[in-house]
Amino acid sequence: MYNLIKSEIFKNKTNYGFLLMITFPVIISLFVTILSLVNINSIIPTNLNPWVFILGRYILNIYSLLYPIIIAIFVHSVFDIERKNNNFKLLLTMPISRINIFVVKIIYLILVLYISIFTSYLFFYISGYTLHFIEADFCFTKFNSNYIIILYFSKLLASLTIIILIQFLLSLIFKSFVFPVSFCSFITLLSIMFHKNEWVEIIPYNFPHMCLCDFISGSRNISIFNLVNLMYIMIVVITCNMLIKRISV
Incomplete structure (x- = not known):
């Protein structure tokens, strides 16, 4: 299984979905930092927590x-690489169970998500301290928000893990890029x-959004991330297990 994970990382190192996951938090953090500096004259009152009311907002x-x-784009891009190169047919001829092949994909997807969330967490702090260093009126060091920041990113990681599993299921069923990404976009906006x-x-x-x-x-x-998340994980895992044994990839 370790070799399969290494292979997955190698195959996707230049994948646009992987690059998007890694660069997304960096681009957003830099954009908001620059935007905050440009609009410094409209800064909120210093008695409000800037971690929440500037960066959080x-x-x-x-x-x-x-x-x-x-x-959704990232998960489908991982499947797209396999389908375009007919790698699934090759993998399924190897003496490896179908379950192991797709479990490795899930491990890879969650690993990239962890890296992306850690990057988001890191650049959230970098943005705050950069703004404070350039303009002390932002008063980021005046407030200690470490606990709620860590709690937020932990809850975000838990919620996005569920979404990755659902998108994995959709990308497993639908070969087209349109449905999985459109479904995700529609439900996200609707919610x-x-x-x-x-x-x-x-x-x-x-x-x-609840985070x-x-x-x-x-x-x-943190109540929403207990029974509800566990319920979704169980449903998606059971459904994936049934489909992997039957679906034609």
């Missing part, structure tokens, strides 16, 4: 909207638009 808002869509409705709380594509709301409000609630 912009960077994390973008994450809640675009991260699920970026993930954000109706985020005040209670029924939206069980939609996994709304979880990143943002908890971050802005300072909530330390």
Whole structure:
């Protein structure tokens, strides 16, 4: 299995989806940092926490909207490489079970997600301290928000893991790029638009937005990432297991 993971990393090192996952948080952080410096005259009052009301309001808002869509593109791009080169047919002739082949893909997808979220976390701090270094009026060092920042990114990682598994399932079923990415985009936008409705709380594509709301409000609630997440993981894993044995790739 270790060799399969190495092979997966090698195959996807120049994949546009992989590059998008890694560069996305860097680009967004740099964009918001520059935008904040350009609009420094309209800075919020210094008695408000800039980690929440500057970086949280912009960077994390973008994450809640675009991260699920970026993930949908990334997951499908991994399948697309295999299908274009007929690698699945070659893999399935090897003395390796189908389950192992697709488990390796899931491990790779989650590994890249971990790297992307860690990059997001790192550049979130870099943006804050850069703004404070250039203009002390931002007052980032005045507030200690380490706990809610770590909690936010931990919850974001948990919520995006569920989305990766769902997109894995959709990309396994649909060979076309259109449906998995369109479905993700539509459900993400729909859940954000109706985020005040209670029924939206069980939609996994709304979880990143719920993480943002908890971050802005300072909530330390993690209840949504217990039973609901576990339920989705079980459903997706069981469905994937059934499909992998039957589906024609």
